[in-house]
Amino acid sequence: MPLADTLHSLTPSPGLLLCLVLVISLVESLALVGLLVPGVVLITTAASLAGHQDIALAWLIGAAFLGAIAGDGLSFALGFKHREQVTQRWPLSQHPEWLGRGARFFERYGVSSVFIGRFVGPVRPIIPLVAGMMRMPPRTFIWANITSAALWAPAYILPGYLLGRTWQHHLNLPPGLEAALLILVAIMVVLAVIFSWGRHQATRHGRLYRIIASSIRRLPLLRRPWLAMSQTGDVPLASLLLLVIALGSLSGWTLLVIAHHGPLEMDLFVQDLFTYFQSDVTYLVGNSFARIGDTLGIIALTLPWAVWLLLSKRWDVLLHWGGALIAVALLNIAGKGVFGRPRPDTPDYLMGSFSYPSAHTSTAVVLCGLAAAFIAAELPRHKRFWAYWVALAVTLPMALSRLVVGVHWFSDLVGGALLGLVVCALTLLHWQQQPRASLRPCHWPLLSVASLVLISARVGLLPPV
Incomplete structure (x- = not known):
């Protein structure tokens, strides 16, 4: 069938x-x-x-x-x-x-x-x-x-x-594109349900946290590590679960991708879907988001915040954030070199570069995911989900822009997102090993405007890299 x-x-x-x-x-x-x-x-x-x-x-x-x-x-x-x-x-x-x-x-x-x-x-x-x-x-x-x-x-x-x-x-969608659109919507709905329910359950106030904590305390081999992690506050259960799930999913997804010598059937359906909706406007928007997510775009976004962290002497935040971005960049270079998956289309500025995993997607996930985690830690518990939803709203168009400009398969984006989540989880686990000082006060309106000015200049004046 x-x-x-x-x-x-x-x-x-x-x-x-x-x-x-x-x-x-x-x-x-x-x-x-x-x-x-x-x-x-x-x-x-x-x-x-x-x-x-x-x-x-x-x-x-x-x-x-x-x-x-x-x-x-x-x-x-x-x-x-x-x-x-x-x-x-x-x-x-x-x-x-x-x-x-x-x-x-x-x-x-x-x-x-x-x-x-x-x-x-x-x-x-x-x-x-x-x-x-x-x-x-x-x-x-x-x-x-x-x-x-x-x-x-x-x-x-x-x-x-x-x-x-x-x-x-x-x-007037063809039947195959209709099915692809339906499955994409279904995936987003399922992720929304998992996120809305699971985000709270993995915190100290969630039932899942208490069930796991109660079970671990009954096991002699796991009781001591759990108590050691508990000494600095909450056990980072959410980060641990994120690491296990993301790493396992990345491994399985990569095996699926390398088992095919070409694109997956899903990739072809999604490519046809984006081709069907292609227009001058969608290409312009996609190309703009693609530039925001490249190397110069990331530098433009983060430069004002990096300067503020330097002036505030928050070396711990700067090192974790910078280390995560460097790590995901090196992992992307290694992954592209090892798997050598050809792109759907290779423009001149990407000549010699391979497709899997998507560096744009993984970098956006690391950048926005860590920003959401740091911001959420400064918010009241009942408002923290807003930080993660805003991060998702920023990351999604940056990732999908690679499909609009036609330089990635859909499976590349999935692999890049999972790789970014692995790096986020590892970074947060290291960050949560000890109590950290608050990031307040933060002049976020001024810093946001500075980032917006720089990113506008990057999109309007500089070529893609």
Whole structure:
């Protein structure tokens, strides 16, 4: 069976899609769980697939409506019947600020808080629970639950459904490219779910951390190393897991790439997809991001920050950051020389250079990943995820620009990203061996403007390297 047919066969059936929409709506509205689940992304994706299959819109909105009512209803019942136990159980026992935020919202808006809270992201999964704990009359809650769900369901379903109904007709994608686009979207959704849930679980306040810590303390061989690492604070479990997963994935992916003498079938599908969307505008944007991610671009981005670190005498940050960038550059040179994979297209300025792994991607991952880790350490715990999402938003176009300009295969980008994550993990593990002084105060607006000026000059005035 061709790959396109295989991917198309993986698309859920209409009945399963309706069940998925119901379950996503329920979980997204469920007490506390909704904080860890990217409900908007999941519902939009499911609704888009449903629109593509021409599933009746009334059934889809009905499934979302019922799921939303059930999620809020279960949350209300939990708070109403188990008021004391809820505050003593995970995760509220570890995050009392969540409950405080919901209580303040409830006190401010009263009965209307259930209706309004449905549409306010940070408090949406908390308000029904708080309403139950505050002993809101069940009849009042039911009416607020039903009326808010009646507005919420179409508001969340219609954009994705419209996208699914129109994208194939207006873009007129060939079947193979349609399957490639669907699989790429599915990969991004899965990564979003893993990131949203796993990022918190690997910290000291996450359940995964506590389970692993409890298990290791029972093993004599591992107890002493764990206690030694714990002496400086949290055991860097997130960095350890990142290293293990990234290194294993990089090894397996590299074996897959070198087992093929040419591009993977996935590479050809993605190349066709980017070729289909190619235009003067996309090429200009891609070429600009490609220049931002090359050697001169990285120097332009980091120079103001390096000068600030020098003037602030933060040699530890400068050495870790600089060492990571040098390490990933050397590993890229070695990887390209060992594997010798030809590029899809080799312009004059890349003559003699090979394709795997993507140096642009790995360097962007190291630069933005370490920046996100250092910034997150200075932020309150509940705001740290923003640093990582911003890093992802910057890294992704820098990596994809290599596909736009046609000098890399998609598998090169995957290998480069995994290599960058390995270097990030090793750097962070070394950094976290001892307590570090805060990076504050940091004149980040001035430094950001300086980086923007330098990178604009690099993109507009200097040729690619």
